[in-house]
Amino acid sequence: MYLEARARAALRGALSALGVPSPGQIPIDRPPRPELGDLSTRLAYLLTKETGAPPQEVAQALAEELSKHPDLEDVRAEQGFVNLRFRPQALWEALRVILRQGEAYGRQDLGKGRKLQVEFVSSNPTGPLTVGHGRQAALGDVLAELFSQLGWEVTREYYLNDEGRQIDLLAQSLWARYRQALGEDQPLPEGGYQGDYLIPIGEELARSWGDRYPNWNEEAQGVFRKQAVDRMMRMIKEDLAAFGVRFDVWTREGDLHRRGLVRETLKELQRRGAVYEKDGALWMRSREHGLARDPVLVRSDGSPTYLMVDIAYHVDKYRRGFVRVVDVQGADHAEEQKQVKLALRILGLPEGFLDYCVHQFVTLRGREGVERMSTRAGHFIRLGDLIRELGRDVVRYFMVMRKPESHLTFDYELAKKTSMDNPVYYVQYAHTRIASIFREAEKSGEFLPPHASHVTEVDLSPLTDPAELALIKELDRFPDVLAQAAGFAPHLLCEYLEGLAAVFHPYYTRVRVLGQGRATPARLALLAGVRLVLRRGLSILGVSAPEEM
Structure with missing residues (x-):
């Protein structure tokens, strides 16, 4: 920079x-x-x-x-x-600038304090978070942090779809597990959720309630809907907390209906001539605008589709004052993304208000379990289990170290390694090595010469080794890497940190830092800069920078 x-x-x-x-x-x-x-x-x-x-x-x-x-x-x-x-003199000054800025190094004011929302995960509360959800959780959280580093006022938001047919099926599936716990041979509903995760909840409810709800009726539906959603959200929040992911806002679909926003948004689309009726349903005129099909907004039974609610939800985001919103979604939502953008354009929202970070799916390789995951069929590996097995740092890093638009093969055996083969360990070990040098320097009192009250006052002229100059050049790139990574490319930050570590590790093994006269304070100043950038970069990724390993 x-x-x-x-x-x-x-x-x-x-x-x-x-x-x-x-x-x-x-x-x-x-x-x-x-x-x-x-x-x-x-x-x-x-x-x-x-x-x-x-x-x-x-x-x-x-x-x-x-x-x-x-x-x-x-x-x-x-x-x-x-x-x-x-010239080396210019590089030395670049290092001084980095050291003066300290923890603020890399922060920029591109957002100018404007409001930006990142919506991510937003998994239906029909089961625990899976390994597949982990990629979206990591991507969304890292992107939110990158935007914050670039000067945006960022809100992390989770959209909770607590309405509709899938929630009804979940509720009835839980009721079936409850009846089974009471000794009844109650089958799961057709299309219901077969996962074992509902069994202990059903057993707990059976112990608490006894035979209070023998029949599946309107009363039972309301009770078990609430229990199912609340219990699933508790599990989801537990796994998100273990993953180091927090949300500022949780928005429920039911609230959008209760506030009348879905109905109001539909009326405005109708007023603008974007809706027509056919076969008792309401459709949006999308083909007139170059899209492949006209989607249904309201079914013939009067219930709004997911698309209609999603359009209203984004209108709500705009009314809340966000000048930009980013939705992190899987590639299977591509058609709907075009429809939402078209609807917002018809409604007069500004171009560029909504953008999507689209990611491909995750395959877990090298661990026993299922490869094709389905919450409904009960075939999945829970994100929380993977975190407990490998640790938060490894799972977060692996989830963002490839381009979002590329399929991610999560190498379980590589992730388990505590060696330089593991990219997370490789970067963290660079930080640990520098920390060990500073501990030794503190013991020997070699850090600052008598005339210097701060590291920025150290004479840097002994830094002439090609690797030392290369390290400074790498450190200078950090702000640019953050700006590029915020363009839905957090993998660039991983690549940068691995590249910085790749320059440092050979330098560490070849060059002695302590006990080298004038060169020691200069080299310690350089390593202070490397440590700073490693720590800052890992922090943005939500990964720890250990002092010891």
Whole structure:
């Protein structure tokens, strides 16, 4: 971040010297290979119209001016690109900037305090959270934290679908388990929930209530609906807490109906000519807007579809003052996502208000159990069980270390390892190694020289080893990585931390830090920066940064 800012300032100075107006944005990239330079710009291609010269000629003129800049030691024009390499002095100053900012390093003000909501998990309360839900929980929580780091006022929200046919089936399934616990041969309802997780609840209710509800009727339905939803939500919240995931708001579908928001939203869609009646049902005119089909909003029996309620829910989000909402959802919701966006556009909500982070599914490899999960059939591995077996850190990290849009194969055997083969251990061990060096430094009193009252006052000129300079360059990238990761790509933060650890580990084994005279305080200052960024990055992922392992 510091180096990019210095590069842009140098480029603006070069443009001024050449008498060429500076564009609003000066593109800065990283060369594909480190030997080409620290940073690169394609600015010359943007100036060909302004200058009337070919890109390589413009790049050469820029390179000649930039070579005079005190921060730069090597500037080359190649195929219209300008590649820049910084002097060590500029890198040392970059490290000082990082150390001065401390725990604030990486925070940015892109959101400017505006309200943003991340809705994720939102699993129907028909059973415990599965391993598949774990990916969405981790993705949503990390994205929410990334947005917070970028200056948004973030609300984490869980949408609780406590209405409809599935909840009725869950309630009747629980009633059947209750009757079975009383010794009755009561079958589960057709399409009911077969998982064993309802058995102990049914047994508990049988002990508490006895034969109070012998028949499945309206009274029993109301009682068992409430019991089923409350018990399932208790299980879900327990697993979320074990996973380190918290929510600020829990919204129930039933509340949207009670407030009349679903009915009101439907009327507004009708007023805008977006709804028509056919076969006793109400349909939205989506094909007129380029979508593949017209979806049903209200069934012929008068009950609203999930889509209709979802549209109303997003109108509610807008009314609550969010300027941007992000829904984390599985790829199986793709068609509905298009329909919701269309409905919001018809209703006049601003473009860009709603966005989706879409993720693929999870396959658990190397652990006995089911591979294709179904809560209804009772075939699943509970997220809480996986957390208890592997630990929160490993499960969270593994759930976000691949692109969301790629299928995730969760390697159980790799996740169990406590060696450098395990990427979580690999990153955490870098932090642990640095912590051990600082413990030894504290014992020997070698940390700060007599003239320095703070680490930022240390003489950094002994930092000349290529690995030391490479570490500083990696640390400087951290703010940019956070901004990129917030673009629904938290795996980039995992890749960055693993890359930083990959530079550090060989340095640790090769270079002695303590007892090296002037070099010791400088190297400790560098390691303070590495430790800071490792800790900050792991914290954003919801993973611990242990002092000892």
